[in-house]
Amino acid sequence: MDQAAPLPSRRGVLVGAALTAVPYVLLPGTRAAARPQAPDHPGAEWHPATGANYTASNRPRGHPVDRVIIHVAQTTFAGTLSIFRNPRKQVSAHYVVRSADGHVAQSVREADIAWHAGNWDYNRRGIGIEHEGWVDQPSYFTDAVYEESARLTAAICARHGIPRNRTHIIGHHEVPGSDHTDPGRHWDWKRYMRLVRDSA
């Protein structure tokens, strides 16, 4: 993960645009925060990030989504979710995958812009998936992680019409300007992409 919060002025403009584009927020007594907070991914468990750690949007209407960005969290599953709830951290991702069993948590709606890429353009066009573990500890990259994360990525690609290739499914280290190395050299891209392509 990475700070990657937009500049305050830019963020204000985008939040304002998102609010005016959503008719039901204009209804009396209805607030943007009251929008339904069900996971986008079937089977994902909803663990919301604080609203201070992402930018509300109405993607893909507000901006097309055409990248899935793969991360390794450099901490545990629970630690990652706790960071996303902490407004001082200024980071988030849409999803977090647990090492032991591939369990998927969703923290930010796909319509909204999570802050994970360290690059505002890639945050705005991307869906971020964090994986529990550390880049130098490949034992965290279990069969379950590869299988469930690939299923998640394939479903994201289907929802947004994203091609299932390495141009559109990238590592954090491939984001322009990124100084991060994740998911690192132990992440098996060949295996991952085969699973993504084979996923229904």
Ligand SMILES: [Zn+2]
């Ligand atoms: Zn990362």
